[in-house]
Amino acid sequence: MNDAQIRDILRPHRDGGPISRLYATGEITEGVALALGFRAFELEERGLHGQADLLGDVIAYVQAVGFRPPLRRWTVSH
Template sequence: MSELSDGTRLSDHEVRDRLRKYQDGGPISALFETGAIAEGGVLEEALDHVMQELESAGQHDEADRVGDVLTYVCDLHPRPAVPNWVNRSA
């Protein structure tokens, strides 16, 4: 689990919760559905794009929540699909 700016850690369950409404049929959905984090930066770019859109819409707290997922991804990439990912608890 990755450490956030407030010293807490983001769990796998929290990652799924934060990404639920941003599934894109691509790299964000792959992380949401399987826990997979591919090499190459495509997921990072997709998350950054979501953050920028949220910031532009004035949704700063939500952008920060997605930014926490980006930190999680940067700390753990690359990573293959995680067994039992969708059933992992908090």
């Protein structure tokens, strides 16, 4: 997954917290995977399986990358 794909997936799920920080800056903090997991669960409960699967892809990305500070060039390509 690249930065643009992550941002496209996260755009409708901004929460004013860790998901929004990842969306806006690329920052990955301790609470990001948990917040994404809760949002994916909510989507599954509402029958929005495709969106939940996409958030699952972002969770895998977050876990692979690990914690990181905000990135200067996160939004340059947008």
